[in-house]
Amino acid sequence: MVRVRFAPSPTGYLHIGGARTCLFNWLYARHCKGEFILRIEDTDRERSKKEYLDEILESISWLGMDWDKIFYQSQRFNIYKEYAQKLITKGKAYQKDDAIFFKYEFQTIQINDLIRGKIVFSQLPKEEEVIIKKDGSPTYNFSCVVDDALMGITHVIRGEDHIPNTPKQILMYKALGFKEPLFAHVPLILSPEGGRLSKRFGATSIREFKEAGYLAESLVNYLLLLSWSPKDNREILSIKETIELFDIKDVNKSAAEFSLEKLDWINSFYIKSKNIDELAKILYQYTKDKNFLPTNIDLEYFKKVVFLFRERLIKLSDFLDRARFCFYDDYTYLEEAKEILNKNLAGEIEFLKNRLNLLPNFDKETIEKEFREVCKELNLETKALVHPVRVAISGRRIGPGLFETLEVLGKDKVIQRLDRLIKYWQNN
RNA sequence: GUCCCCAUCGUCUAGCCUGGCCUAGGACAUGAGCCUUUCGAGCUUAUGGCGCCGGUUCAAAUCCGGCUGGGGACGCCA
Numbered sequence: 001m002v003r004v005r006f007a008p009s010p011t012g013y014l015h016i017g018g019a020r021t022c023l024f025n026w027l028y029a030r031h032c033k034g035e036f037i038l039r040i041e042d043t044d045r046e047r048s049k050k051e052y053l054d055e056i057l058e059s060i061s062w063l064g065m066d067w068d069k070i071f072y073q074s075q076r077f078n079i080y081k082e083y084a085q086k087l088i089t090k091g092k093a094y095q096k097d098d099a100i101f102f103k104y105e106f107q108t109i110q111i112n113d114l115i116r117g118k119i120v121f122s123q124l125p126k127e128e129e130v131i132i133k134k135d136g137s138p139t140y141n142f143s144c145v146v147d148d149a150l151m152g153i154t155h156v157i158r159g160e161d162h163i164p165n166t167p168k169q170i171l172m173y174k175a176l177g178f179k180e181p182l183f184a185h186v187p188l189i190l191s192p193e194g195g196r197l198s199k200r201f202g203a204t205s206i207r208e209f210k211e212a213g214y215l216a217e218s219l220v221n222y223l224l225l226l227s228w229s230p231k232d233n234r235e236i237l238s239i240k241e242t243i244e245l246f247d248i249k250d251v252n253k254s255a256a257e258f259s260l261e262k263l264d265w266i267n268s269f270y271i272k273s274k275n276i277d278e279l280a281k282i283l284y285q286y287t288k289d290k291n292f293l294p295t296n297i298d299l300e301y302f303k304k305v306v307f308l309f310r311e312r313l314i315k316l317s318d319f320l321d322r323a324r325f326c327f328y329d330d331y332t333y334l335e336e337a338k339e340i341l342n343k344n345l346a347g348e349i350e351f352l353k354n355r356l357n358l359l360p361n362f363d364k365e366t367i368e369k370e371f372r373e374v375c376k377e378l379n380l381e382t383k384a385l386v387h388p389v390r391v392a393i394s395g396r397r398i399g400p401g402l403f404e405t406l407e408v409l410g411k412d413k414v415i416q417r418l419d420r421l422i423k424y425w426q427n428n
Numbered sequence: 429g430u431c432c433c434c435a436u437c438g439u440c441u442a443g444c445c446u447g448g449c450c451u452a453g454g455a456c457a458u459g460a461g462c463c464u465u466u467c468g469a470g471c472u473u474a475u476g477g478c479g480c481c482g483g484u485u486c487a488a489a490u491c492c493g494g495c496u497g498g499g500g501a502c503g504c505c506a
Binding site for chain 1: 430431432433434435439440441442443453454455456457464465466467468469470498499500501502503504505506
């Protein structure tokens with residue numbers, strides 16, 4: 001049976017690169033109907049933090065992945081020591097200054113990477129390596145080998161930055177008498193500037209992407225497309241069909257630059273394709289987390305507002321400032337919108353207001369019909385009133401379609417906001 | 429410095445293994461047009477690429493070599 005693992009170190013948040021490595025492992029496990037193990041590499045007592053661990057687990061779950069087993073290396077120190085001791089007995093390691101050193105036995109190492117094919121190492125950078133530190137904790141390469149072997153990992157799928165570790169680990173497998181797993185080194189994700197994805201580039205942790213308003217499925221879909229493709233020109237794939245199609249052998253060899261533009265496009269696509277109830281639910285939670293909504297907002301009303309905006313959201317966060325006027329009356333006219341108010345149309349707006357006020361039904365169609373009729377009577381182009389009215393009701397120059405927005409706001413609010421505009425003209 | 433990985437439009441990729449069907453396909457971004465009350469969305473359309481040099485071959489994006497370029501690793505971090 002296929003058994004793979006993702007081995008994060010809780011010394012930082014789960015970032016884009018780690019998330020994709022996790023995803024590839026998880027997809028492969030699910031594709032093969034195998035097991036996906038989470039191994040927390042918390043051997044560095046100083047730097048490992050509970051909050052990072054929680055964050056990592058939460059991010060993995062949020063992205064839609066689950067694990068069959070979880071192990072903590074911090075609970076396995078005695079196991080590592082036991083195996084280090086065996087190496088000493090075999091004469092392949094020795095103790096010095098309270099630490100245990102492993103002696104590499106020189107030989108050309110060849111690995112048959114599932115993604116890259118044959119990789120040959122003709123030499124090693126060093127002749128020995130600490131495997132148990134002075135403080136009794138194991139070093140990465142050693143605990144990794146012991147655990148992968150003991151846990152029965154069949155495929156080690158990890159980032160290509162681990163390629164140089166592989167020959168060292170293979171030598172340890174041999175010394176320990178363990179069977180080697182298969183290796184697959186997935187390409188790195190580069191920042192748009194070419195180098196490592198980090199500080200300069202805004203968000204790198206999954207949590208930050210979530211907070212920025214990206215949907216989990218967008219992130220997963222996008223990450224998937226970096227270094228893998230269904231080969232039939234499709235860009236949008238559900239997790240379910242990806243599990244069917246995914247094979248680690250098909251992952252590309254070359255590193256890929258992260259592109260926010262494409263992620264944005266995928267995100268807006270997913271937002272647009274969600275049904276309104278689902279999207280409203282997600283946005284409701286999102287806005288709640290951001291403390292954006294006033295208390296006791298009616299869910300039906302919220303849903304209507306979401307419907308208004310859903311086609312123009314790239315990220316959930318776009319909803320925050322753009323839809324604010326639907327929930328609060330205290331908005332101001334934005335500077336860029338005031339230009340539209342340069343021409344004083346107080347009389348015309350007053351006329352329009354009175355006519356709208358008389359409408360028996362305040363629905364989109366009725367409003368639009370009357371609005372256009374009024375403009376005609378005033379001998380104005382429709383847009384001559386559309387723009388100022390939009391500013392009146394939202395404070396903004398741009399927004400969703402005006403007539404549906406008026407319907408959502410309701411007659412009372414619209415009348416009140418038109419009055420406010422008339423006053424604005426009177427005072428300026 | 430030593431070792432290793434990679435190389436198709438600006439970006440992500442299909443094609444490469446099993447040379448001819450490739451005057452290299454798709455997506456994002458960008459330009460133009462249509463639609464339109466703004467923005468967006470949608471639709472149509474355009475621009476744009478096999479890093480270079482050799483070799484093998486009737487034929488190379490595809491095979492081989494070199495170069496160049498980019499990336500990674502060299503911690504009692506993981």
